[in-house]
Amino acid sequence: MNGLAFDVAHLLAGGLVLVSFMMLYQDRLYALLNVFALQAVVLSLSVAWQAWAQDAPHLYITAAIALVLKAIAIPVALHRIIARLGIQRQIETVVGVGPTMMAGIALVALSMVVMLRVTPEADPLAREDLAFALSVLLLGLLMMVTRHNAVSQVVGFMSIENGLILAGTGAKGMPLVVEISVAFSVLVAFIVIGIFLFRIRERFDTVDVQALDRFRGGQQ
């Protein structure tokens, strides 16, 4: 692979990590959704670039799925859900932005070190992509644990899947059927979570998952 193709692929994958950090930084639900849509756009750009660079046309389909489903359909659906839930749009975080960011840096460092240690003889592009993908995944998990609000936890979950797709496209020869099934299982998960959101809201008048803590056993 020539220099420029590598550089652009690397830049787009790095951009994905950057957008993950932007998601951690947001404190409004609608802004969070916009950043999430931006992440999906960057992801589909990255996948499309990989399709061009690896000469693998089936990746264009993956890029199209990412663009249509995750940059348009899911953010629009989440916007509607938030509007119908009528919840407070400011996000309460468990810890402040600063510590979260520091934890995020530590996670990126961890994934870099782990990935680059265990794959010394792989293709350099795949290595870097895997490292970035693991970072996106861990940042998504971090977002799920640092937010009280169920909607932003859903966004964190969806961004984990973005990391998975990045990992899948970086490794050459991932069959299309796997990618499609991952994309659709996430969509199904999204629908299920959406129903759950409304159930939680109905029952507790809030989507703050701290309300669920009362039902944890073994503490009385």
Added chain:
Amino acid sequence: MAVIPALVVQGTQMLLVLLLAPLLTGFVRKVKARLVRRLGPPVLQPYLDLLRLLRKEAVLAENASWLFRVIPYLIFATTWVAAALVPTFAIGLLFSWTADLIAIIALLGAARFFLALAGMDVGTSFGGIGSSREVMFATLAEPAMIMIVFTLALIAGSTQLSSIAGLMLSSGVGLRVSLGLALIALIMVALAENARVPVDNPATHLELTMVHEAMVLEYSGRHLAVIELAASLKLLLYMSLIACVFLPWGLAVPGTGVTALLVGMVAYAAKLAVGGFLLATFETAIAKMRVFRVPDFLGAALMLGLLATLLRFVSRSF
């Protein structure tokens, strides 16, 4: 002897930054005014303001110490030296061995330290508020700036601006994730350092929000003139810095003739115009953030710088 032309070119750069700085400020103000469909003051207004201030009497508070009178000149001197060190239209000038990024940060840090002292010197409450906020922002902005410098130095193998710009110019660098992150972080730091809109509003005197203006509230006459000139110089400095590291095209390399220098100057003017336009557009489009949100903003810049350094360190492939 080649020393005299080299000295002339170096002197031209030092004068050029001094003369261009108010023009840049005036240009940004004009574009901002036009964007909100106001006519705005003429582009040359900052020069007229400086002249007016120079002619006016300097009023000092009764309990102002000697420090208060000396500090404007100190701030102006350090900022001018720092701004003159950044390559503007050519690299490899006579004094470019002094153009070290860490030295520039140190000069700016010294200027900020003196300004914060001046804010507290007279003992008014506004000055104190301004100084405390400025120092609070500085504790985050300076580490972020240092991280950016580390990233650049790791890539270029030097902290000297002239050789960094030379390396970027040689186009052997390519696109780098670290460089992209460093650019974003540098823009965020530059916005905060120059008291531009999302952090501070340079045009307001609303006491709850002002930072830079609060510190210089007690100054008047020629003192205020040099402080304002130093603020314009700082804006020019950051724009030149971003231009020479990330958009080095058109910089005259050493050993080329007068034509290359002229091309460099035209390219520099074009870069400043584009930068000023983008700054004005950005400032018009965005609202000022709460003061207590600024540490988050600068923390994000610090984080980006850290991430850039980290990526540069860990990645094997470049």
